[in-house]
Amino acid sequence: MKAVQYRKIGQRPEVVEVAKPQPGPGQVLLKVTAAGLCHSDEVVMSAPDALGYELPMTLGHEPAGIVEELGEGATGIEVGTPVIVHGCWGCGVCEMCAAGKEMLCLNGMTSPGLGSDGALADYMIVDTPRRLVPIGDLDPVRAASLTDAALTPYQAILSVLPKLKGGTTTVVIGVGGLGHVAVQLLRELTGTRVIAMDVTQDKLDLAKECGAHEVMPSGPDAAEAVKKLTGGRGAHVVFDFVGIDKTAELAVACAGVEGHVVLVGAGGGGVKVGFFTVPSNTTISTSLWGGRAELGQLVTMAQRGQIHIQTRTFSLDDVPKAYQLLHEGQIIGRAVGVPSL
Known part of the structure; x- marks a missing residue:
């Protein structure tokens, strides 16, 4: 499958072919429908140590997609459900996570595209169904960036x-x-x-x-x-x-x-x-990111037409160009990678 990866420190992202991932126990395979680009990605790619993240890494921490396959034991969501992904992946057991503040996880938060392979690809793995927020009939291009640009x-x-x-x-x-x-x-x-x-x-x-x-x-x-x-x-x-x-x-x-x-x-x-x-x-x-409950509230606001994210779409092949435009300050609103383009 196609993926946009940050592969070497100091170099720009590349479009590469990688193996389609398979969901392990408790995991979810998502067919990506849209993924927002963020200045945080630029921060990672401009850092002398990539903020400690292991490379190569598929970028994209604002995912929207359709549940393609459930790993053994994964429950709570049905195959075919359109969703977005809450990107704050905490340990789930510390006092911050217990309070619904996984973005402040005391044991270290990771995220798709910021520590694990992200959504700028045809498919991605989500570690547990509890990260998923159903979006109903919302346009995934508009909904993807609710996960960060709105949250x-x-x-x-x-x-x-x-x-x-x-x-x-x-x-x-x-x-x-x-x-x-x-x-x-x-x-x-x-x-x-x-x-x-x-x-x-x-x-x-x-x-x-x-x-x-x-x-x-x-x-x-x-x-x-x-x-x-x-x-x-x-x-x-x-x-x-x-x-x-x-x-x-x-x-x-x-x-x-x-x-x-x-x-x-x-x-x-x-x-x-x-x-x-x-x-x-x-x-x-x-203020750092936000919680899953708040992301659900934003989905409802978007469904009611109360918020609207300005977007500009790019194919995965054109995402490196989109990052350059973002770097130059030429993106108005949010750039969104769309695998189907």
Whole structure:
């Protein structure tokens, strides 16, 4: 079968032929229908040690597919069911996993495409049926990226939801695969005013289409513009979906007293936090992915038409080109690999 793999440190992904996998006891064989591409894949491929992952590795941690075959003892799902895959594969027994927070597994989380072979292939193995979330008649191309591009901002928003009351202001920095969904979720879940920032006009246009009340370039004057729009107060909540030093510093600059800055992007940056460097009583937190229960909630929202992921599709042969476009910032919304193309 065909697969897109990261094979050697420092090299770009390759399309290769590999053997079709067979499900072992308790496992599920999925015929892949769609798989989203993510900046996290770029982080892995730019790291000097591939973050410790064993290579070669098939990429793709946003899977949608149809259950093709059940391994011995696998129960709870029927062959032929269209599903997406919750990508946070924890141990299942530590206190975080027991609380439904497998993304915070104390024994180390793995994921398809981030530690094991992923979904950018004709078929993939899922280690247990409990990772699967049925999607009914949802378009798999739209549904695949619910697993990360929607789940990650959803979890981040839920972590500060009590602060997002009517009359508040929220800033979203970075209107990419995650940020454009965050804007929609904020509009659906809260009464906050949403200010979206990015460096390109096409992404600001997308933010406006997704419901942002205000859009502006994330340049040196952005924080002052936020202060002006809020009568000098600053934002109550700021989400940074980029995660480099400049955006983290901008996030803090946009925040007001008793504000909350959530650093979500995996850009490798950060910000200095101290008594005199952030507004008084400001909270700085990070947010990693999300739980399976929350993924089920997002599927229901998508089925009701409350959220919509902007996608651009590519055949598996063209996925390396898609990663290059993603690297260059030329993908609006989410790139999705589709094996049937």
